[in-house]
Amino acid sequence: MSSLKQHTDTELFDLIKEGNAIAFAEIYDRYxxxxxxxxxxxxxxxxxxxxxxxxxxxxLWDKINTIDLQFSISSYLYTAVRNKVLNLIQRDKVKNxxxxxxxxFVASSEAITDYRLxxxxxxxxxxxxxxxxxxxxxxxxxxxxxxxxxxxxxxxxLNLSDKTVKKQMSNAIKILRLxxxxxxxxxxxxxxx
Numbered sequence: 001m002s003s004l005k006q007h008t009d010t011e012l013f014d015l016i017k018e019g020n021a022i023a024f025a026e027i028y029d030r031y032x033x034x035x036x037x038x039x040x041x042x043x044x045x046x047x048x049x050x051x052x053x054x055x056x057x058x059x060l061w062d063k064i065n066t067i068d069l070q071f072s073i074s075s076y077l078y079t080a081v082r083n084k085v086l087n088l089i090q091r092d093k094v095k096n097x098x099x100x101x102x103x104x105f106v107a108s109s110e111a112i113t114d115y116r117l118x119x120x121x122x123x124x125x126x127x128x129x130x131x132x133x134x135x136x137x138x139x140x141x142x143x144x145x146x147x148x149x150x151x152x153x154x155x156x157x158l159n160l161s162d163k164t165v166k167k168q169m170s171n172a173i174k175i176l177r178l179x180x181x182x183x184x185x186x187x188x189x190x191x192x193x
Contacts, residue, residue, distance in 0.1 A: 043088065143157070
């Protein structure tokens with residue numbers, strides 16, 4: 001085993017290609033700490049740096065017969081660590097963009113849903129209170145606010161005086177204002193209907 005410590009990286013690489021696990025352990029011992037520091041400098045996370053280096057060594061062992069060293073084993077290992085870190089950063093960037101986009105979608109859809117729910121509840125309350133008006137008053141109110149008819153048109157259609165229509169509308173608005181709780185709600189009512 002001590003004889004492997006004297007071997008060059010190239011000799012160890014050739015032995016690893018032959019399946020020599022002791023030669024692999026020697027390369028691992030020589031480079032693990034250096035590669036870890038390199039990875040840590042790039043990503044500033046101890047656990048991720050360890051994972052990156054571990055994955056590089058696993059890939060080295062698994063793909064040893066397909067690796068064609070053009071320079072040195074150290075160059076190969078440093079490049080592999082750098083590429084793994086860059087892939088990690090890219091994946092995190094994509095993941096963070098997706099999470100941010102999804103969070104924005106959820107926030108906006110919650111606001112829209114909340115608004116629509118409140119709008120629907122308010123509309124139901126308004127419809128209930130309008131339905132509770134006396135029949136003639138309700139008819140005048142609906143013709144005015146839903147059918148957008150003028151007081152004069154309503155008076156002609158119902159054979160009422162213009163003054164009676166105005167009085168019915170005034171009374172309807174007073175009742176709805178009391179039932180619905182204030183002028184603000186009534187303003188919304190007039191816009192919704």
